[in-house]
Amino acid sequence: MSCSLKNGSELPALKFNKKPTEMGRREFMRSGAALATITLAPGVTLMAFGGKAEANANPATRWGLLVDTNKCTPDCDACVTACSTENGWKDTGHPETDAQWIRKVDLVDLATGRETSLPVMCQHCENPPCVDVCPTGASFKRADGIVLVDKHICIGCRYCMMACPYKARSFVHEPLTGQKSYAPRGIGTVESCTLCVHRVDSGRIPACVEACDAIGHRALIFGDMNDPESDIAKRLLAYPSLALRDDLGLNPGVRYTSL
């Protein structure tokens, strides 16, 4: 096998199934959303988006989360604990700079005294302001609607943190060790709820939803909002729901009922 790499294009893929063998940033950006695999030369293909069985981010899917605030209680933070355990973040003792993947918010109606409790995390907007402002393209939305930070190209400018109306992002200020292998996070980059993308890609549900179910509250429903047969789509159709800061027109993937 030749080991010389002229302009990198002779690099054979390690995969056993057919995969694109080389993807420069330029090709990646140019390939567009619904492009099929284009053969440039034998063994050299452009990255293909959509319609590929291997890619888990399916453009026909829109992952969403429905929070029933009636079932969420102020004294419960099972979702927050589960998120912390799953993704390996913990409070550092400096509340100003702590990770903000998910937090519980308690609301009190001053006129009636009614208390409402709800979890707030990245709302996985259809039109995410964090993606709009990112100067490097690190902040991006996957084909299936999950908004993520590509920490490989995040320069830590924190523009996205300022742009996010939900304050759903945080910055890692201190060196970390002992991260989870499926949830890399580190100093100098911005992070937020990933909707447990590593679980979703393997057909599981996010850790917060699992924890809420396990404790018996069942206040969180996860699913494909584009699939009319899914539980979440049926509930969204049947009951009135609300997006936080609906006035901004961001169309979040996280919606709330009884709020």
Added chain:
Amino acid sequence: MKAFLTVLILLMGLGFPPALSQTLGPVVPKATGNPHPEGNLFMRINHSKLLLQDRNLTVRLGDRNIGASLKACVACHTSTDKNGQPIPINADKQFCSVCHEYVSAKIDCFQCHATVPEKKTEAFLIPKTSDSNALAAYLKETSE
């Protein structure tokens, strides 16, 4: 270069210990698992390019069924201490650091990425979507 090689060959011919050739380069800890079919030389030259390509597939497209992931490097190439505990792969004299230190290349992979493998039960029991039928069959089998 030619002169240097001649001197080297001469020196070796003069009865210098064979360990000389080992002390010249980094001593890489032995890995577990099957050897790379592409060969070690190929991996030495191309591992960074492979990682770069496959990280984009995973991060951007959600493709988890990739050939070259840092997680997979760590899974096979970490050494264990005398208590059987995995040593971080970026620690002194360990698999990643031994060569990068030798060539003065500073990598920042492990500012974010895990340096020891996930516990086997977790890492290898995560079902892939494509494996779900097999897993369901397995669970059925074991529950009977």
